[in-house]
Amino acid sequence: MNRFAELLDRLAYEHGRNNKLRLITDYFRTTPDPERGWALAALAGALTFRYAKPGMLRTLIAERTDPVLFGLSYDYVGDLSETIALMWPQPAPQASPQRGEGEESPSLSDVIETLATLGKAELPAQLARWLDALDETGRWALLKLITGALRIGVSARLAKTAAAALGGKDPHDIELLWPTLQPPYEAVFQWLEGRGEKPVTADPAPFRPPMLAQAIQETELAMLDAADYMAEWKWDGIRVQAVAGIGADGARMARLYSRTGEDISKAFPDLLDALRLPGAIDGELLIRRNERIQSFNVLQQRLNRKSVTAKLTAEFPAHLRAYDLLANGDEDLRERPFAERRLLLEAFVTLLADAHVDVSPMVAFTTWDELIAARADPAGAGPDAAAVEGVMLKRRDAPYLPGRPKGPWWKWKRDPFLIDAVLMYAQRGHGKRSSFYSDYTFGVWAPGASGDELVPVGKAYFGFTDEELLQVDRFVRRHTVNRFGPVREVMHEPGQGLVLEVAFEGLQRSTRHKSGVAMRFPRINRLRWDKPPGEADRIETLERMLDRNAIA
Amino acid sequence: MATNTYLSKMRPEDILLPTLSGVCCERGGFYIDPTRPVARALITHGHSDHARAGHGAVLATRETLDLMRIRYGDDFAGTSQPVRYGETVTLGDVAVTFHPAGHVLGSAQIAVACNGLRVIASGDYKDAADPTCEPFALVPCDVFITEATFGLPVFRHGDPAAEVAKLLHSAALFPERAHLVGAYSLGKAQRVIAMLRQAGYDAPIYLHGALESITTYYRNRGIPLGDVRPVRLTDRSKLGDSITICPPSSLTDLWARRFPDPITCFASGWMRVRARARQYGVALPLVLSDHADWKGLTATITATGASEIWVTHGQEDALVHWAVMNGLKARPLAIVGYGNEEEEAVIPGHAEGASPESITTDHGDSEGAVVIDSGQPLRGFRHDSEAGGERGK
Structure with a gap:
């Protein structure tokens, strides 16, 4: 554990991608199997053992520390694992300057192998023994590991790239193999070190790392040649990969994956049945009801359900709107240009002939002005227009590349909704923003018992620059009228307060919020130091947006 | 002079009174580490949030006076008077003694005693070894005024x-x-x-x-x-x-x-x-600090035998909570004006391109910034280079 903890610790402070790669590759080179394999799995987010829930960690620390002091410390540090690592009472009264290197200190393999078989009831006591045996860094790394959130600025991609560098291989090769590999990856390391054959893919329905788009603005279009690109609607659902194949036993196997490779097949049995042809479709998961694609709000109602019943699938029928074809039968199409894949996709979906799957229509254009007009009025998308969240631009000649390459794909979202709201409460943030008031609850004016009053309509914690964060943080500290634990109530009178221009993607009715509305993806667009709170928007403005947003 | 009946009812506030401009001793006619120019100031140490220029008369250790002179020039105060560790100076009807605080060269805790009641304003202090200054001296007292810069149990400074x-x-x-x-x-x-x-x-x-x-x-x-x-x-x-x-x-x-x-x-x-x-x-x-860590703060408070503590700045909530849980009377002075401005002036995530100038505050002498936009005096000690720069990172 200590070497792995040391690696995580150094990675957490390292900024440069190349330095991070060097650190990880060095670690792989100098660490034996299976330890390094488990480390790769941890860095790539491929561990599947039972993660400890934050609640369990809180209980453990609560048994050992004063709850108020823990609360204040957590509020300050802004990270549960780190707070516990720092506060954990050390068995020896004097902090040792060396790392805890006694026999008791567990290795990463010990931890993972123990967790694989440990009963749920035994976990807290085992965890406490490990925490006793480790030093601050070790405790921090262990807690990060078992809560499943390393957050040290290392992506799965980076970890795989570092592994590939061990044998001078192309990281893409590892990506292609990845879905079929199991930790601790001894065979992969053998291959990378030139001591073994390349492992073969055996999964008939593997996940393929998706290609993602960069955002683009209207002003940037001029730099691109319209003739190089094709456009299609961007649908407001969940990006998925629908894969079907024939297993070694001859049986058909179908799987639905989320964008991150999570297998979400169980949640959408109604869609799985439609995947009768071997192949891999990249598309958007939507709800199609009464011949129409429904808004994201409707999809969310299905997503929030724990059990999938016949009633649910009847009420919220899943639909796949296909964007791309990554494999046709056994043939990998990802090296082919988009325009060609698109034709293959249309043929594939026609052959599939299932009402649950259709092809996302293209948006015809020859000049950027035509595309600008189409985006401004998505009515061109027909009855499904309410589920459009912008347009996608794809280079005709681009292969399907994993990750988010700059250039081949662009997403151009529709303009967000904007309102002016008043800052009401602020809370300290987490992570790099811990100790700064960075989470803002804002409200709009509504008729109250004694005249107009502000009702909270949402909370946002990004969208502003670091400089603006400093300004708002200072404002919060100087205009605090009340404190509730980590939350501060901020002056919000018609004549005194801070107006925030809030951008958001959509609105839905909510019984949880006093205002009756909930925003989707709200963020701070601008600080309106110039505007008195009395001139901020009213709840009626939001209600009108709600009507506009709603669909039949 | 106090009468005998008055003597028995003496309260700590009769000796030292927290005010917006620092802790004030009316009987002795002085402030300790005032944040605004006053007629007579006693200064615990040379960091510029505690030692400001422009006071009428200043009483401090020789090193603190020298450091103020280096930073502010020869006319940093109307008059100045050096005092040795352990030396007692009588001001009005109070006796004032400076004891080593172990924070930086010349740093002192100031003990103010009157009619058998002793209050110590400890300024900033640490109980860890430091080859550049006198070690912290433990002085028993009735009221201990403490900082709480690292007043959370997560702060363990180690060796x-x-x-x-x-x-x-x-x-x-x-x-x-x-x-x-x-x-x-x-x-x-x-x-x-x-x-x-x-x-x-x-x-x-x-x-x-x-x-x-x-x-x-x-x-x-x-x-x-x-x-x-x-x-x-x-x-x-x-x-x-x-x-x-x-x-x-x-x-x-x-x-x-x-x-x-x-x-x-x-x-x-x-x-x-x-x-x-x-x-x-x-x-x-x-991890190298000139302030006491959590263990240092709590151990020091306990060892002074004080039955009451006042917390000037830092993580006062936690330290006050600890003191109360341990049967001490405790109050944060934040409520009378020592604010928690300590977390200002740092930009998170400079990797995102924040300007380097705004990331820290040390450059020595930022004594100017005592007034904020509203024209009101800043609550509490303004940070400067040292303590201030250090706070809230």
């Missing part, structure tokens, strides 16, 4: 020598790279140098210009610092395999980029918390 060893280990591991150590200009910088010498490092240590005058003063007071050279006399691009001490703000300056592949280190108690180290973009955090 200072181990942190210096970490720096030397890195220097040995990367001999081609320059090690830049950010350290506050008064106290920390000299302590790092002295501790490197204690650890056996005998190569020249280079010094940023902002640290020269105070470091020279330390040397003149007999603190052994070895071969210390101004970095301005050297070609920085040739300073691989070297250690340079600089103000924390310089770590992110263009100035730092002239060094060969520099490793940025920062010596501060805040380095215990990862988010703070990352907010600075520090590659090698050194």
Whole structure:
């Protein structure tokens, strides 16, 4: 554990991608199997053992520390694992300057192998023994590991790239193999070190790392040649990969994956049945009801359900709107240009002939002005227009590349909704923003018992620059009228307060919020130091947006 | 003079009264570490949030007075009077004694006694070893006024020598790279140098210009610092395999980029918390503090035997809670004006491109900023270079 903890610790402070790669590759080179394999799995987010829930960690620390002091410390540090690592009472009264290197200190393999078989009831006591045996860094790394959130600025991609560098291989090769590999990856390391054959893919329905788009603005279009690109609607659902194949036993196997490779097949049995042809479709998961694609709000109602019943699938029928074809039968199409894949996709979906799957229509254009007009009025998308969240631009000649390459794909979202709201409460943030008031609850004016009053309509914690964060943080500290634990109530009178221009993607009715509305993806667009709170928007403005947003 | 009946009812507030401008002693006609110019000020130590220019008369240790003179010039106060550790001065009907606080050179706790009741204003202090100043002296008292800069149980400073060893280990591991150590200009910088010498490092240590005058003063007071050279006399691009001490703000300056592949280190108690180290973009955090950690604060409070504590600045909520849970009377002075402005003036995530100037506050002397936009006096001690720069990272 200590070497792995040391690696995580150094990675957490390292900024440069190349330095991070060097650190990880060095670690792989100098660490034996299976330890390094488990480390790769941890860095790539491929561990599947039972993660400890934050609640369990809180209980453990609560048994050992004063709850108020823990609360204040957590509020300050802004990270549960780190707070516990720092506060954990050390068995020896004097902090040792060396790392805890006694026999008791567990290795990463010990931890993972123990967790694989440990009963749920035994976990807290085992965890406490490990925490006793480790030093601050070790405790921090262990807690990060078992809560499943390393957050040290290392992506799965980076970890795989570092592994590939061990044998001078192309990281893409590892990506292609990845879905079929199991930790601790001894065979992969053998291959990378030139001591073994390349492992073969055996999964008939593997996940393929998706290609993602960069955002683009209207002003940037001029730099691109319209003739190089094709456009299609961007649908407001969940990006998925629908894969079907024939297993070694001859049986058909179908799987639905989320964008991150999570297998979400169980949640959408109604869609799985439609995947009768071997192949891999990249598309958007939507709800199609009464011949129409429904808004994201409707999809969310299905997503929030724990059990999938016949009633649910009847009420919220899943639909796949296909964007791309990554494999046709056994043939990998990802090296082919988009325009060609698109034709293959249309043929594939026609052959599939299932009402649950259709092809996302293209948006015809020859000049950027035509595309600008189409985006401004998505009515061109027909009855499904309410589920459009912008347009996608794809280079005709681009292969399907994993990750988010700059250039081949662009997403151009529709303009967000904007309102002016008043800052009401602020809370300290987490992570790099811990100790700064960075989470803002804002409200709009509504008729109250004694005249107009502000009702909270949402909370946002990004969208502003670091400089603006400093300004708002200072404002919060100087205009605090009340404190509730980590939350501060901020002056919000018609004549005194801070107006925030809030951008958001959509609105839905909510019984949880006093205002009756909930925003989707709200963020701070601008600080309106110039505007008195009395001139901020009213709840009626939001209600009108709600009507506009709603669909039949 | 107080009558006998009055004597028996004496309250701590009759000796020292917290006000917006600092702790005030009406009977003795003085303030301790006032944040605004006053007629008579007693100063605990030279950091500029505690020692400000412009008072009528100043009573402090010789070192504190010298440091104020270095920073503010000869006319830093109307008159000044040096006082030795342990020496008692009578002001009005109160007896004032300065005792070592172990914070920086010349730092003092100020004991104010009247009619058998003793209140100690401890300023900033630490109970850890420091080769550059007198160790903290434990003085029994009835009321102990304490800081709480690191007043949370997550702050465990550990062994200072181990942190210096970490720096030397890195220097040995990367001999081609320059090690830049950010350290506050008064106290920390000299302590790092002295501790490197204690650890056996005998190569020249280079010094940023902002640290020269105070470091020279330390040397003149007999603190052994070895071969210390101004970095301005050297070609920085040739300073691989070297250690340079600089103000924390310089770590992110263009100035730092002239060094060969520099490793940025920062010596501060805040380095215990990862988010703070990352907010600075520090590659090698050194947990080295001139303030007491949680254990130091709570152990010191207990050892003074005080039945009541007042908490001036820092994480006062937690320390007050601890004191109350341990049967002491405790109050944060924040409610009467010592605010928690300590977390201002740091930009998180400088990696995102925040300007280096705004990341830190050390450059010594920011005594100007006592007034905020509303025209009201700033609540509490304004940070400056040292304590202030250190707070809230």
